[in-house]
Amino acid sequence: MKPTTTDPRIHVDLAHLQALEGPAQTLNLLPRQPARSVLAGRHTSRLRGRGLNFEELREYWPTDDVRAIDWKVTARTGEPHVRVYTEERDRPALIVVDQRMSMFFGTRHAMKSVTAAEAAALAAFAILHQDDRVGGILVRDDGLYAQRPQRNRRALIRFLTELAHANGALHADAPPAAPTSLDTVLQAVANLARRDHLILLISDFDVIGPASDRVLAGLARHNDVILMPVADPSSESMPRGFVSAISDGDRQATLDTSDRGIHDALDRFNRERRVAIERWQRRYGLPLAPLSAAEETLPQLRRLLGLVPPVKGTVHGPG
Numbered sequence: 001m002k003p004t005t006t007d008p009r010i011h012v013d014l015a016h017l018q019a020l021e022g023p024a025q026t027l028n029l030l031p032r033q034p035a036r037s038v039l040a041g042r043h044t045s046r047l048r049g050r051g052l053n054f055e056e057l058r059e060y061w062p063t064d065d066v067r068a069i070d071w072k073v074t075a076r077t078g079e080p081h082v083r084v085y086t087e088e089r090d091r092p093a094l095i096v097v098d099q100r101m102s103m104f105f106g107t108r109h110a111m112k113s114v115t116a117a118e119a120a121a122l123a124a125f126a127i128l129h130q131d132d133r134v135g136g137i138l139v140r141d142d143g144l145y146a147q148r149p150q151r152n153r154r155a156l157i158r159f160l161t162e163l164a165h166a167n168g169a170l171h172a173d174a175p176p177a178a179p180t181s182l183d184t185v186l187q188a189v190a191n192l193a194r195r196d197h198l199i200l201l202i203s204d205f206d207v208i209g210p211a212s213d214r215v216l217a218g219l220a221r222h223n224d225v226i227l228m229p230v231a232d233p234s235s236e237s238m239p240r241g242f243v244s245a246i247s248d249g250d251r252q253a254t255l256d257t258s259d260r261g262i263h264d265a266l267d268r269f270n271r272e273r274r275v276a277i278e279r280w281q282r283r284y285g286l287p288l289a290p291l292s293a294a295e296e297t298l299p300q301l302r303r304l305l306g307l308v309p310p311v312k313g314t315v316h317g318p319g
Contacts, residue, residue, distance in 0.1 A: 009110040014164040017121040018157070023298050024125035028305060029093070029198065036306030038289050039226070056084045092149035093127045094193050095120050095136040098203035098230070099166040100179050105232055108294040112230045116202045117167050118297040119228065123200055124156055132198075135159070137188055139203065140166050141177040144188050149197070183209030186216055195222035202228040202291070205273055213280075220284040228289045229277055235270040 008016050033040040060069060060080035068082040097120035103113035120136065127134040128151070135149035136159045145166070147159045182205060193199055199219060219225050281288045289304045291297065302308050 009106070009114060011111075011168050011170070012114055012117050012164060013168065014157075014161050017117065017160045017164055020118060020121045020298075021125045024122045025129050026307070027122060027126040027301055028130075028307070029123065029126050030130055034306030036309070038287050038304050038306075040306065057081055058084060090132045090151055091196065091198060092133040092135070092193070093123075093198040093200070094149060094189060095124055095127075095134065095200045096139065096185060096189060096202060097136060097163060098139045098206075099163065099170065100139060100141045100206065101170060101174060101177070102179060102204055102206035103230065104170040104172075106293045107232055107234050109296065110293050111170075112204055112232055112293045113167055113170055115291055115293045115297050116230050117163055119202050119230075119291055119301060120163060120200075121160055122298060122301055124159070127198070128153060128156055135192065136163075137185065137192070138162055138166055139180055139185050140169075141174075141179050143180065144185065146188055146192060148192060179207050181207045181209040181212075183211045183215065186212060186219065190215055190219055193219065193223050197223045199223050199225045200228055201225065202230060204230050205277060208273070208276055216280060217284060220286060225284070226287045226289055227277060227280060228291055229273075230291045230293060233292065233294045 006013070028034075029039075057070060057073060058081065060074075060082050064082050068084070070081050070083050073081040097116050099113055099117065103111070103116060105112055106114070124134050124136065131151065133149035133151045134156060135147045137147075138145040138159070145162050147155065147162075150156075182203075185203075189199060189201075216225070277288070280286055289301075291300055299308070
């Protein structure tokens, strides 16, 4: 039996996600970022910005930038020529949001699945309001739901409807299923985002597969990929003897780490995920925007984007 709770810390519905449209307009996911933003590099933005469309090849004018000179054509014709480009009208973005059973966990403020869903909705509305196309991939234990980027509010609401449905389907009585691997997710992303996309990966990165590094490397070469690991505070340092009642509002289970084997296995698993994500950040130069299920989502995103000063003690890892 599905839970009947409407507690937004445990499940979100479409109305809750739609209500985030107003607050989302305070966020900025454009290439020009505040200095404190995790998307800003030391000197320039970590985001490539919108692409360029080739318009024409013409003779050089005195007001032209000499960097635009096409030297091959100039050498062939004997006259200086420049290539003229115009900026693309918009830039596609793909939001990948994890709603597998591993995300249905929380020890303080909310479930990780709720934090991920809210972050996805806030980012999607922010991108749409900056006149860029936005699409998404919804990750469930039974497969994926994919929607190509569109500059269309109706399409976004359709994606959020699927997201709310997947979030509401998470409950303690769900039948066991083999979790969807990150390999499958990243390959689906690669099929939709060939190049020049903004890709947000919002997940606890629970099942890293043997091809994850290779596919992620390919995505990072041609797109801007932002890693957004969603963590619960318990994953940072799993205490021995930690006992927690975990509930979906209808059923309840108990997590007890007094068993050394359970404690060590959980601690090792969380540590290995953190190491993998940090390796991706270093190796591929990917921005890392960690989210915690221990606090509200919007203030975290505002801090990560440099809109408010950072808060000490924030959780920074997957779990």
